Amino acid sequence: MTAARRRMMILTEGQLGVFTAKTATCLVRYCPDEVVCVLDSVAAKSGHPLESFLSVGANVPIVSSVEEGLEFAPTQLVIGIAPVGGRLPDAWRAIVLASIRAGLDVVSGLHHILGDDREFAAAAKTHRVQIRDVRTAPPDLGVAQDLLRGLKQRRVSIVGSDCSVGKMLTALELSKALCARGWDCDWAATGQTGILIQGSGIAVDHVISDYVNGAAERLCYERRDREIVIVEGQGSVYHPAYSGVTVGLLHGAMPHTMVFVHQPSRKEVWHYGNFPLPPIAQGIALCEALMAPIHPAKVAAIALNTVDLDAAEADNVIRAIERETGLPACDPIRQGSSKLAVAVEAALAIKK
Amino acid sequence: MTAARRRMMILTEGQLGVFTAKTATCLVRYCPDEVVCVLDSVAAKSGHPLESFLSVGANVPIVSSVEEGLEFAPTQLVIGIAPVGGRLPDAWRAIVLASIRAGLDVVSGLHHILGDDREFAAAAKTHRVQIRDVRTAPPDLGVAQDLLRGLKQRRVSIVGSDCSVGKMLTALELSKALCARGWDCDWAATGQTGILIQGSGIAVDHVISDYVNGAAERLCYERRDREIVIVEGQGSVYHPAYSGVTVGLLHGAMPHTMVFVHQPSRKEVWHYGNFPLPPIAQGIALCEALMAPIHPAKVAAIALNTVDLDAAEADNVIRAIERETGLPACDPIRQGSSKLAVAVEAALAIKK
Numbered sequence: 160m161t162a163a164r165r166r167m168m169i170l171t172e173g174q175l176g177v178f179t180a181k182t183a184t185c186l187v188r189y190c191p192d193e194v195v196c197v198l199d200s201v202a203a204k205s206g207h208p209l210e211s212f213l214s215v216g217a218n219v220p221i222v223s224s225v226e227e228g229l230e231f232a233p234t235q236l237v238i239g240i241a242p243v244g245g246r247l248p249d250a251w252r253a254i255v256l257a258s259i260r261a262g263l264d265v266v267s268g269l270h271h272i273l274g275d276d277r278e279f280a281a282a283a284k285t286h287r288v289q290i291r292d293v294r295t296a297p298p299d300l301g302v303a304q305d306l307l308r309g310l311k312q313r314r315v316s317i318v319g320s321d322c323s324v325g326k327m328l329t330a331l332e333l334s335k336a337l338c339a340r341g342w343d344c345d346w347a348a349t350g351q352t353g354i355l356i357q358g359s360g361i362a363v364d365h366v367i368s369d370y371v372n373g374a375a376e377r378l379c380y381e382r383r384d385r386e387i388v389i390v391e392g393q394g395s396v397y398h399p400a401y402s403g404v405t406v407g408l409l410h411g412a413m414p415h416t417m418v419f420v421h422q423p424s425r426k427e428v429w430h431y432g433n434f435p436l437p438p439i440a441q442g443i444a445l446c447e448a449l450m451a452p453i454h455p456a457k458v459a460a461i462a463l464n465t466v467d468l469d470a471a472e473a474d475n476v477i478r479a480i481e482r483e484t485g486l487p488a489c490d491p492i493r494q495g496s497s498k499l500a501v502a503v504e505a506a507l508a509i510k511k
Numbered sequence: 512m513t514a515a516r517r518r519m520m521i522l523t524e525g526q527l528g529v530f531t532a533k534t535a536t537c538l539v540r541y542c543p544d545e546v547v548c549v550l551d552s553v554a555a556k557s558g559h560p561l562e563s564f565l566s567v568g569a570n571v572p573i574v575s576s577v578e579e580g581l582e583f584a585p586t587q588l589v590i591g592i593a594p595v596g597g598r599l600p601d602a603w604r605a606i607v608l609a610s611i612r613a614g615l616d617v618v619s620g621l622h623h624i625l626g627d628d629r630e631f632a633a634a635a636k637t638h639r640v641q642i643r644d645v646r647t648a649p650p651d652l653g654v655a656q657d658l659l660r661g662l663k664q665r666r667v668s669i670v671g672s673d674c675s676v677g678k679m680l681t682a683l684e685l686s687k688a689l690c691a692r693g694w695d696c697d698w699a700a701t702g703q704t705g706i707l708i709q710g711s712g713i714a715v716d717h718v719i720s721d722y723v724n725g726a727a728e729r730l731c732y733e734r735r736d737r738e739i740v741i742v743e744g745q746g747s748v749y750h751p752a753y754s755g756v757t758v759g760l761l762h763g764a765m766p767h768t769m770v771f772v773h774q775p776s777r778k779e780v781w782h783y784g785n786f787p788l789p790p791i792a793q794g795i796a797l798c799e800a801l802m803a804p805i806h807p808a809k810v811a812a813i814a815l816n817t818v819d820l821d822a823a824e825a826d827n828v829i830r831a832i833e834r835e836t837g838l839p840a841c842d843p844i845r846q847g848s849s850k851l852a853v854a855v856e857a858a859l860a861i862k863k
Contacts, residue, residue, distance in 0.1 A: 194797035235663070261784070302752040302753070303751055305751060305783060305785055305786075309614060361722060364718055364719070365720070365721065366719070367716070367717055367719065367720070368717070368718055368719065368720040368756045368759060369717065369720070370720075370778070371720045371755035371756075372753065372754060396758075397801065399724065399763075399765075400654040400656075400721075400724050401761055401763060402724060402762045403720055403723035403724055403755045403756060403758055403759020403763075404720045404721060404755060404759070404803075405755055405758075406754050406757075407720060407758075407759075408755070410749070410751060410754045410755070411755075413751075431657060433660060434657075434805055436804075437803075437804035441803070441804060442804070445800055445801065445804070448796070449754075449801075451789075451793070452793060452794070453749050453786055460523075
């Protein structure tokens with residue numbers, strides 16, 4: 160999705176099949192042409208294919224060293240899984256250094272900022288490669304400045320009932336569906352995995368709180384020549400810990416319409432079990448009430464994550480939620496996203 | 512309001528009467544026993560009393576040097592006004608260094624972090640004084656953790672229609688009024704001026720966005736033994752630039768009731784003139800809708816800032832807003848805060 164095609168070697172060293180590698184899985188699923196190999200010496204030794212670990216990536220080779228990976232001509236090493244314990248293990252240090260010496264850029268979603276590491280920084284300078292820490296906020300970020308007023312661009316914010324319900328996936332799938340329908344559409348990544356997939360974006364939860372709205376505004380303004388921009392959401396507008404991020408992101412993007420994402424089996428806020436989720440209609444009404452005073456926007460459709468339901472249950476729950484809310488709903492993975500795309504076009508009053 | 516009484520020398524060097532010194536004015540007004548002198552060589556030379564510059568502080572001496580100020584036995588130099596251009600002028604550097612050498616702590620609300628300045632840090636170490644940058648976030652801050660559940664403490668969030676309408680002043684006045692009625696009440700400062708007045712607090716707009724709710728939670732949890740805690744608000748829940756800060760702060764505090772602050776003459780968002788303010792009832796309804804899913808709380812009363820109206824106009828507008836909203840309203844400066852205190856007690860269903 161970036162202009163210059165990336166060729167990624169993804170580092171999962173020793174963790175394939177041990178931890179759920181959300182980032183690796185998403186990169187392989189959504190950037191299949193850009194992932195040239197996965198570096199994991201333990202998995203390589205097992206002889207099992209990548210698909211047996213991630214359910215995707217049948218044709219992606221697993222290599223056991225940087226040297227071996229170089230055969231597939233990667234341009235960057237991507238670290239998309241956190242090391243156990245948070246500290247960078249020595250084995251990983253050696254891999255990062257070997258990659259830099261081999262002329263690869265290093266892209267990291269870790270909390271540990273690799274660019275601040277003196278040894279890595281010095282090596283990167285010597286070998287003229289870039290270290291990109293995707294969690295680092297742009298240094299020149301500031302408060303929102305009402306830059307989006309008057310742009311022709313139409314904006315769609317992805318909101319939802321909780322963390323980890325499928326907002327990034329919905330942004331990505333809806334963007335694909337709108338592109339397929341002839342629109343010049345792009346989506347803006349606001350979290351680590353999305354940024355690694357997109358190759359751009361801002362991890363909005365890591366910017367100074369004063370600048371959250373400004374970060375969202377910048378992501379849209381950078382895409383001002385696109386016909387439609389989808390903004391990945393974070394958290395929920397009533398999340399006990401992350402609502403500040405959510406609301407700043409929503410207001411900063413000044414959307415013309417929204418898509419609400421929910422996992423019907425989820426009954427409490429993820430990791431905050433004392434907080435029951437409110438009815439979906441209440442969540443939708445709250446998102447709309449937040450937009451009403453400054454940039455009125457309605458929820459156009461509902462994306463449902465029914466991964467933990469069988470086909471019949473999924474069908475029932477989707478229809479029940481459509482009846483309850485009066486809005487079109489679907490599971491973008493089971494059913495595709497054209498229903499969402501049609502609803503968004505109608506809400507934006509645009510037609511190809 | 513802190514246990515150990517501070518004796519403040521306030522630095523306004525060359526800016527008294529040139530700029531509105533909100534922080535100096537508030538410190539002199541609200542901490543009259545703690546401000547021992549104001550250091551401003553230009554104003555000292557003019558021979559005019561402090562009151563002629565700030566409308567308060569008739570008895571506070573203006574001195575022209577650190578040496579002269581030492582006669583009043585200050586324990587700290589407080590920098591509460593920003594230097595023109597943002598950079599610390601050389602004259603101010605010399606004053607800060609002379610204060611450190613004289614054994615004074617230095618308290619600063621500047622964006623420029625004084626503690627990160629090598630010369631200041633070295634001098635502070637040598638002379639065993641503290642440099643306190645009130646905008647710096649506590650290093651161990653994290654996400655909200657549902658710590659307030661089950662506390663006996665009652666919490667009141669101050670919300671409002673915009674920045675700079677009087678939320679800090681309302682927090683402070685309401686806290687005084689509740690203390691006067693016999694409650695063990697404290698208020699938590701969340702912005703620079705409030706922190707300087709209180710001697711504690713967190714500048715919530717300068718924490719990482721992920722930690723805004725957590726910062727508010729911590730301010731309340733630190734005061735868990737108080738009967739009532741008032742939390743100073745920031746911005747507004749529909750502010751185009753700061754709503755992330757506002758909502759995170761509101762949810763993190765998990766208030767039992769709220770007081771809404773408004774300046775009736777204000778028609779657009781301050782510094783964001785393209786955004787008209789919504790009707791006050793809509794702002795109140797939105798605050799209540801945000802709390803409903805996780806910790807239901809209603810607005811108990813309205814504090815109005817009528818500084819730019821004459822007495823008859825103020826009276827009319829206060830009564831009109833009471834009719835419009837069905838809530839008790841008053842101007843805490845003109846009329847005192849007992850009406851607010853009574854309404855808050857009723858909302859909390861508590862009585863002394």
